[in-house]
Amino acid sequence: MQEYKCKVCGTRFNRKKGTLLEGLCTPLSIIITAIMMYMCRMSVSAIALVLGKQEKTIERWIKKISPHCEDIIKHKLNRKNHNFTSRFLQMDELWSYAWKKNAKLWIWTGIDVTTKLFIGLSTKRKISIGEKI
Numbered sequence: 001m002q003e004y005k006c007k008v009c010g011t012r013f014n015r016k017k018g019t020l021l022e023g024l025c026t027p028l029s030i031i032i033t034a035i036m037m038y039m040c041r042m043s044v045s046a047i048a049l050v051l052g053k054q055e056k057t058i059e060r061w062i063k064k065i066s067p068h069c070e071d072i073i074k075h076k077l078n079r080k081n082h083n084f085t086s087r088f089l090q091m092d093e094l095w096s097y098a099w100k101k102n103a104k105l106w107i108w109t110g111i112d113v114t115t116k117l118f119i120g121l122s123t124k125r126k127i128s129i130g131e132k133i
Helices: 028-039 044-051 055-077
Strands: 003-005 012-014 089-097 104-112 118-124
Touching (some): 028 044, 028 055, 044 055
Antiparallel strands (some): 003 012, 089 104
16 A cells, blocks of 8 residues: 655654555455445354455454444435435334233334435324325
C-alpha cells in the first residue's frame, strides 16, 4: 500500500489512517465478504474455513466493524445521498397474546427483500376488515 509523508511534520501515513480499516492488512473485499457471510448467519468457524483465515481474525473484524454498521446503513440509505427505493417488499403479519389471553396483539412488518432491512413495523390491539395499516 502506498505511503504518504506530511511535508510539515514528516509523519508517514497511508489511506487507511483514521478509518475502520486502519491496522488491517487483508484486502477490503475479503473483509466485506466475511461480514456479509456473518450477517447471513454463517458461523465464525464456517467463515474462517471458507476464507482460509483464523477464527480469531474473523472475530476481530466483526468486533471492529459491527458497531459502525448501523451508521453506514443510515448514510447509504439517506435519500439525499442514495435515493433508496425498495423494489421488492415482503409483508408479513402475525399475532400473539399480550400479557393475557384476551389481549390479542397484531404485528405487521415490511422487509426489503434485497437488503433485508425493516422498512416498517406496525402493531395494533384490534383490527377491522379492510382497515388501513
